Amino acid sequence: MHMIIDRIKCDGHGLCAELLPELIRLDDWGYPIIAGGPIPERLAPLAQRAVATCPVLALALRREARSK
Amino acid sequence: MSGLRLLAGPDLRTGAEGYADHVRRLGAATLAGRPLIEALVKSGLTGRGGASFSAGLKWRSVASASKGTAVIVANGAEGEPQSRKDRLLMVTRPHLILDGAFLAARTVRAVSVVLYVGEEHKAAYAAMERALAERPDAERRIARMAAAPHRYVAGESSAAVHLIDAGIASPTTTPPHPRERGVAAAPTLMQNVETLAHVALIARYGDAWYRSAGRNGAVGTLLITLAGGVNRPGVVEIEAGTTIAEAVAMAGGMSEPAGAVLLGGYFGVWIPAANAWDLPLDAEALRAGGLGLGCGVVGLLPSSRCGVCDTARIMRYLAEESSAQCGPCFFGLRALSDACSRVAERGTNRDDIARLKRWAVEVEGRGACKHPDGAVMFLRSALSTFSDEFATHPAHWRQQPA
Numbered sequence: 001m002h003m004i005i006d007r008i009k010c011d012g013h014g015l016c017a018e019l020l021p022e023l024i025r026l027d028d029w030g031y032p033i034i035a036g037g038p039i040p041e042r043l044a045p046l047a048q049r050a051v052a053t054c055p056v057l058a059l060a061l062r063r064e065a066r067s068k
Numbered sequence: 069m070s071g072l073r074l075l076a077g078p079d080l081r082t083g084a085e086g087y088a089d090h091v092r093r094l095g096a097a098t099l100a101g102r103p104l105i106e107a108l109v110k111s112g113l114t115g116r117g118g119a120s121f122s123a124g125l126k127w128r129s130v131a132s133a134s135k136g137t138a139v140i141v142a143n144g145a146e147g148e149p150q151s152r153k154d155r156l157l158m159v160t161r162p163h164l165i166l167d168g169a170f171l172a173a174r175t176v177r178a179v180s181v182v183l184y185v186g187e188e189h190k191a192a193y194a195a196m197e198r199a200l201a202e203r204p205d206a207e208r209r210i211a212r213m214a215a216a217p218h219r220y221v222a223g224e225s226s227a228a229v230h231l232i233d234a235g236i237a238s239p240t241t242t243p244p245h246p247r248e249r250g251v252a253a254a255p256t257l258m259q260n261v262e263t264l265a266h267v268a269l270i271a272r273y274g275d276a277w278y279r280s281a282g283r284n285g286a287v288g289t290l291l292i293t294l295a296g297g298v299n300r301p302g303v304v305e306i307e308a309g310t311t312i313a314e315a316v317a318m319a320g321g322m323s324e325p326a327g328a329v330l331l332g333g334y335f336g337v338w339i340p341a342a343n344a345w346d347l348p349l350d351a352e353a354l355r356a357g358g359l360g361l362g363c364g365v366v367g368l369l370p371s372s373r374c375g376v377c378d379t380a381r382i383m384r385y386l387a388e389e390s391s392a393q394c395g396p397c398f399f400g401l402r403a404l405s406d407a408c409s410r411v412a413e414r415g416t417n418r419d420d421i422a423r424l425k426r427w428a429v430e431v432e433g434r435g436a437c438k439h440p441d442g443a444v445m446f447l448r449s450a451l452s453t454f455s456d457e458f459a460t461h462p463a464h465w466r467q468q469p470a
Contacts, residue, residue, distance in 0.1 A: 006241050007394035007436045027430055029399035 001039045001061050003047055005032065009058035016050040016059060024050070071305035072281065072289050074265050080160045084195045087202035090163040097167060097271035100174045104271055105131060111275035112287045113267070116153075117143055117223065117260030118335065118363045120351035123267065126257065129247050131176040133255035138178040141232070141251065141258040142169045144185040144192060145216035145223030148333040149385070150365045153291035154261050156303045158185065158192035161265060162199035168264025170207050171271050172257055180210050182251065184228050187215035220334070220389035224437050225250075225258045227391070238391040239437035262291055283309035286350035290364055294319035297326050297370035306349060312366055313345035327371035328453055332362025334382050335442030337449035338375065341368075376457045377466045379450040380405070380412035386443040396434035400427060401443050408447070415463035424451060424458075 003023070012030035022043055023035045039047050039061075051059040071080075077093055078085055085093070099107055109124030130138055142165055146154040158165065169181050183200065185193045197213055214232050216222040222237040229250045231237035250256025259267075266288065270278050279287040286309030293303050299320030306315055312329060316322060329344035330336055337359060339347070347354065351361040369375055387405035392398045404427050407420040428444045428451065435441070451458060 007396070007434060008241050010395060012395045027396060027400070028403070028427070029395055031395040031399070031434070033430060033434070 001044060001047065001063065002037075003034055003039060003051070004060050004062050005034060006058045006060075009056045011056055011058075013055050015053050015055065019050040019053060020046050023047070072307065073269060073305065074157060074161060074164060074262070074289065074291065075303075075305045077161070080156070084160060084162050084199060087163055087199065090161075094269075094272060097171055097268065099271040099274070100171055102131075102175075104171060104175050104267075107270055107275040108267065111270050111278040113263065113270065113278065114351050115260055116262040116266075116290065116364065118148075118332075120355070120361055123259065123263055126247065126259070127172065127176060130255050130257040133248055134176045134178065136177045136179070137254045138176045139251040139254050139256045140169050140172045140176070140178045140181045141225075141228060141256060142166075142181070142183050142261050142264055143223055143225075143228060143258055144183065144189070144196065144261040145228065146186050146189060146192075146363075147216070147218075147220045147223045148335070148363050148365060149220075150293060150295040150330075150333050150367055151363045152293045153303045153364060155186075155189050155192045157261055157265055157291065158189070159195045162195050163202075164265035164268045165196070165261045166199055166203060166207075167268035167271070168259070168266070169211075170203075171267060172259065172264065173210065176255075176257055178210075178257070179254070180212070180251075181207075182212060182214050182232055184214045184216050184232065186218065186222070188218040219391070220386070221391050221437065221439055224439070226437060228258060229256060238393055239435075239439070241436045281307045282350075283307050284348050284350075284353070285309060286348060286353055290349065290361075292349060292364045292366055295365060295367040296330070297323045297368035299323050308350040309348045309353065311345060312347050312349060315349060315366060316345075316368065322368060322370075324370045324372060326368040327373075328369045328375055330365070330367035330369065332360050333365035333367070334386060335438075335446060336360065336362045336365065336367075337445060338369075338379075338453035339449070340453050374412075374457070374461075374464070374466045375450065375454040376408075376461045377412045377464070379447070379454065380408040380465075383408045383443065383447060386439075386446070390439060391437075394435040394440070396431050397440040397443075400431040400434075401440060403427060404431070404444070404447060409465075411458065411461050413463060413465040416459060416461040421458060 017024045113123045114120040227239045246256040326341045383405040387401035
């Protein structure tokens, strides 16, 4: 599983970084920087929660890495 | 000024070659359809808009996606401030471009052709419009003009699709790539006007002919814009693989000694002049060295000019040209530009240099399009080429025109 983000939709609410600090940190302007590579199995439930919690639905999980 | 292939024929100063003269000089194209795609693949022709992607592979992919629904876009937006080659070609050899576009339409079974020309390039727009009016009915019926707004990102392929469909020249999230889902949701073949002009000649003379030009292992010819400290700034047609020093000589040589070369325009990279002269102008060879041809601009920075100030000026431009859709691009480029300006205006300081280095890495890959990536690649090359100048920059801010 990979996390992908729609950069146009993302407004920098930052909830994803609160829920999943293991993989997501925020830059100086509050926009997420997502660690590369597949999501470790143990973090999958949290990743799903981050995706579901994003207020603008900018996050998604994909089997293949397509976008950063 | 004369040319080898694209710019061969009547004196360029006499303006656009008309349709009748064009057909008389070059005859009709003999290749179309699948044989043309195969010839393009074998020729090694790559896109001249900046990405240098194989034209043949792109045509093949659109042809297989098209169910008689595809759209062709001839991209003559030429938003790169230093580039002149697309304009020159549109103004002097519009029918080469149109040949390429209509061959593409036949080959991938397209329903329409859009000529996407920068609105500020008035002479080029008018020349393309006039040339289109000279074409046979069957071609004219499926073609139309579209004006690209005067914005840096307007030439980016998803932005072009967005403008043609909805009148908004801002990039959209990919995938889907325009090749799969572009204008009117149809598979769209977008190709720079110079690339289409090469296709027009390959369709007449074949791929072996295309490869017969080129030096040092490179193939074909290309249009290069020389800018900055040369005696005759402008466009030259060179054999691929020609070195930067040789291209500069074709532009009348240096007007004064150069300290650095900006290769590829504002999305390009700064190279210390001493390392630049022997570089071959060829997309593949440059890529092997971690560089890029981009849209083929070679800009010389005379040693009397300050690289830090020029970098700050260009970063300001690139930040303002963000389409303000993605946070890391909109805020990131503005912050980078502000830090560059502070160093240029008030003199160097350790905090700004550290920020520039960190942000230039963090911003990359975090936009819907490649605008932020191009900007930070440019900046990183400045930080390395002008590392001494950045470290010791005085508060002088030499505001010089481009």
